[in-house]
Amino acid sequence: MKHFIDINNFKKKEIDEIISVAKKIKKNPKNYFSSCKDKTLGLIFEKQSLRTRLSFNVGMQKLGGSVLELQSKDIGFDNKREKAEDVLNVLSQYIDCLMIRNNNHKQIVNLSKENILPIINGLTEYSHPCQILGDFLTIQEKFKNYKNVNIVWIGDYNNVLRSLIHLQNIYDFKLNVVVPNQIFKNYENEFIKFKNKNLKYLADPIEGVKKSNCIMTDVWVSMGEKNNKTKYFKNFTVNKKIMSKAEKNVIFMHCLPAKRGQEVTSDVLDGKNSVVLMQAKNRMYIQQAILIYVLKK
Numbered sequence: 001m002k003h004f005i006d007i008n009n010f011k012k013k014e015i016d017e018i019i020s021v022a023k024k025i026k027k028n029p030k031n032y033f034s035s036c037k038d039k040t041l042g043l044i045f046e047k048q049s050l051r052t053r054l055s056f057n058v059g060m061q062k063l064g065g066s067v068l069e070l071q072s073k074d075i076g077f078d079n080k081r082e083k084a085e086d087v088l089n090v091l092s093q094y095i096d097c098l099m100i101r102n103n104n105h106k107q108i109v110n111l112s113k114e115n116i117l118p119i120i121n122g123l124t125e126y127s128h129p130c131q132i133l134g135d136f137l138t139i140q141e142k143f144k145n146y147k148n149v150n151i152v153w154i155g156d157y158n159n160v161l162r163s164l165i166h167l168q169n170i171y172d173f174k175l176n177v178v179v180p181n182q183i184f185k186n187y188e189n190e191f192i193k194f195k196n197k198n199l200k201y202l203a204d205p206i207e208g209v210k211k212s213n214c215i216m217t218d219v220w221v222s223m224g225e226k227n228n229k230t231k232y233f234k235n236f237t238v239n240k241k242i243m244s245k246a247e248k249n250v251i252f253m254h255c256l257p258a259k260r261g262q263e264v265t266s267d268v269l270d271g272k273n274s275v276v277l278m279q280a281k282n283r284m285y286i287q288q289a290i291l292i293y294v295l296k297k
């Protein structure tokens, strides 16, 4: 049984295949109109979502499948009425795969290990693999050869960054990780496990952005986080000055939702180098390719 939990569970060949299918669907959606005919996708969101909800929902329908959004509490997925594994067994009698967004990465991993139903990680506190594959598709469309792209991440050490690091470990592009020192020190041991000659940590955004042609950021405080860390992010707002220190062909990326005026200024978010809406759109083609991947026998 196939699941989609984290990018570092995959071989390069498998990710290449998912991206290639996404490109083909984008180019010729009609060829895929019945790829998921008679299949049903369940969606569970224990946190808010606009893009992931819409891209999975519309994407599945465009592949000829159907979608059911399920509320954890209503179906007893919160381990109170019956065990989550028991709920999964019952779900598998009706639906063909399940996307979950929650604050409990371990639970998603454990449910996938049951091999009862293909499980897709729609974001946890640990990672956001669907987002980063969509972003990689955007990068490949903007730069014909991703190997020449120098990416800089300026922001928090969070779920989106982790999936980006997982992707870097497979594709070996240059990635500068710029995170405030006070935050980074809590993740240093984790970071060291992934470190390589093209993956660097820097504390200074101006230093980190040099020679980069792709600047990525995200909110400073993620959904479900209680600690307000914004005080550590002085000089971390991606603004015109930071953009001007990068290469001329630089693109600005943000998974959205954005807090305008915090991690990014409105002139950058809405500016000519920003590809944020292309990222949002590409989420759908990637979700479709992931669905085809997990549902293929």
Ligand code: CP
Pocket (backbone or CB within 6 Å): 048, 049, 050, 051, 052, 053, 123, 131, 255, 256, 257
């Ligand atoms: N980028 C992203 O996952 O957006 P949502 O939280 O709105 O789904």
Ligand code: NVA
Pocket (backbone or CB within 6 Å): 123, 128, 158, 159, 160, 218, 219, 221, 222, 223, 255, 256, 257
């Ligand atoms: N890091 C953000 C991403 C939202 C898509 C969060 O988890 O809230």
